[in-house]
Amino acid sequence: MEHSNASFLPSLLLFLGAAVVAVPIFKRIGFGAILGYLIAGLAIGPSGFALFTDTVTIQHIGEIGIVLLLFVIGLELQLSRLLAMRKDIFGLGGLQLVVCALVIGGIAHALGLSMMGAAITGIALALSATAIALQVLGERGELQAPYGQRSFAVLLFQDMSVVPILALIPLFAVEAAHAANDGGGWTRTGIMIGSIAVVVLAGRYLLNPLFRILATTDAREVMTAAALLLVLGTALLMQWAGMSMALGAFLAGVLLAESNFRHELEADIEPFRGLLLGLFFMSVGMDINGALVLQHWLALVISALGLILVKSVSVAAVFRLTGSTKLDAIRSGILLSPAGEFAFVLIPLGLSYGFLQGEQAGFVKALAAFTMLFGPLIAAGSERLLTRFAPAELTREEDYSDAHGKALVIGFGRFGQVVSQVLRTADIETTIIDKDVEMIDVAARFGAKVYFGDGGRLDVLRAAGAGEARVICVAIDDRATAVKIVEMIKAEFPLTEVYARAYDRQHVLALLSAGVDFHMRETYESALAFGRSTLEALGVDNIEAEEIIEDVRDRDARRIVAQQQGGIYAGMDLINSKRLMKPEPLERPDTVGVTLNKEAIDAAEEAKEEEETG
Secondary structure (H helix, E strand, C coil): CHHHHHHHHHHHHHHHHHHHHHHHHHHHCCCCHHHHHHHHHHHHCCCCCCCCCCHHHHHHHHHHHHHHHHHHHHHHCCHHHHHHCHHHHHHHHHHHHHHHHHHHHHHHHHCCCCHHHHHHHHHHHHCECHHHHHHHHHHHCCCCCHHHHHHHHHHHHHHHHHHHHHHHHHHHCHHHHHHHCCCCHHHHHHHHHHHHHHHHHHHHHCHHHHHHHHHHCCCHHHHHHHHHHHHHHHHHHHHHCCCCHHHHHHHHHHHCCCCCCHHHHHHHHHHHHHHHHHHHHHHHHHHCCHHHHHHCHHHHHHHHHHHHHHHHHHHHHHHHHCCCCHHHHHHHHHHCCCECCCHHHHHHHHHHCCCCCHHHHHHHHHHHHHHHHHHHHHHHHHHHHHHHHCHHHHCCCCCCCCCCCEEEEECCCHHHHHHHHHHHHCCCEEEEEECCHHHHHHHHHCCCCCEECCCCCHHHHHHCCCCCCCEEEECCCCHHHHHHHHHHHHHHCCCCEEEEEECCHHHHHHHHHHCCCEEEECCHHHHHHHHHHHHHHCCCCHHHHHHHHHHHHHHHHHHHHHHHHHCCCCCHHHCCCCCCCCCCCCCCCCCCCCCCCHHHHHHHHHHHHHHHHC
């Protein structure tokens, strides 16, 4: 056992070291993490320094990253989101994939590939690099721009289409055709349908109660273990039934897309997904034939540039045809031109079924990697050219007057419920998270949708959409956690406004130090309203009661400022000072007033003495 552990650790350290060195370097020079993983794998693989040669085992482990990626994609596909973007997702996305696959596949067939080999190559290269495109959009801050939204819709359709593509390729294989003729086809079909039915029923009736029970234990590691068990178990079931593991993971994600635990599951899966997906790309890099690249490097460079040109023109034409401006169409075409990560899944699958020969598959994989290398460079260069030659169109201001802002509410207690009701009444798209399972159940009975999630975790905030929210409302009653959340949000999402519920004055000062944009003590405004009603009940007229309340509010605000400078005991003189009412006439009288009797004179003198003594 000790020998086994000792032999495993060097390999683990090798992979971690290669990733730690290569990925930051490639991200720093603008090529992105994916290319960093590919080059790291190529360097330590058989075509590089040959530090690791068992590429098959690593690729099998790395495929779990693809499985987890499909699960996360499924989690994002809520029915409401699909319906809102259905025209761009299914119309624009479907048209883009068909046009690009036909053009690229036709060229591949003309160059000598078989019909099925050309079809698989066309589809694999028609898919775009989701990670690269989203990274570029994020760096430009244009994910919410019209072309950014439409490009995202295309990427979403491509991610969805991978699942049926992976399921359909085996049906065209010669082995599958023979198997279908031996009388066992109906049995296998029944097993497939039955497996899908089991997953659907379990997701519909068992998963939410199971995660609700686990959430009450307050053991995060158990929730993480359950999430991995769900994804990998479903993937294994689909593989046993004769389908792809990715299909099972995707199906599990879709079933949980409307679950209260969606954001928590996504946050738990994300670290494993990132690491294993990186391992998958490293295994792909290890599998790249270095000798082939050296032998055909000029052909690969020319082919990669040609593919980027053909794909950019095809995508731009589709975008322009469906209503985008010329500029947006060009930008989307360039953005979506690099081949995607799923090319490294589809090409080996085509090779395993005999649709592609070994050298053909190796060339296409290397070609996909080269487009990933050139894509970000061409996107950056083209943006500079567009900025220079189309400045007026690039700097135009969009009209967002009809757009609704997005809000994230953390905490669904008494305070958070009222805030959420206000936002929903205004028809503002709002995400609500809370880690109290009982509160989530109560909310469901009243028709409110609350997601399970710990707002004190950065990964949960990211999964819940904190990066896209315009305002985040911290409505929890835990003072220390509220301050921590505000600090975290201001550090990670500095452009997002943070509104927070405060417990008392000390909590207000802590929130202000953390950078909160707006705070409200949970009982302060209600106490002022209560005091005003009390004044009116005692005979104070409405106008004077409002003036008194405003005076109290103003002195309280000045005291907060003083306490920020001098500590909690500063501004004590502002607490109990009375509001001196000195009514004055609107105009100075022309005549001097005359007293009418001795009692009036005595009363005036007494009032004057009291005012002087204070």
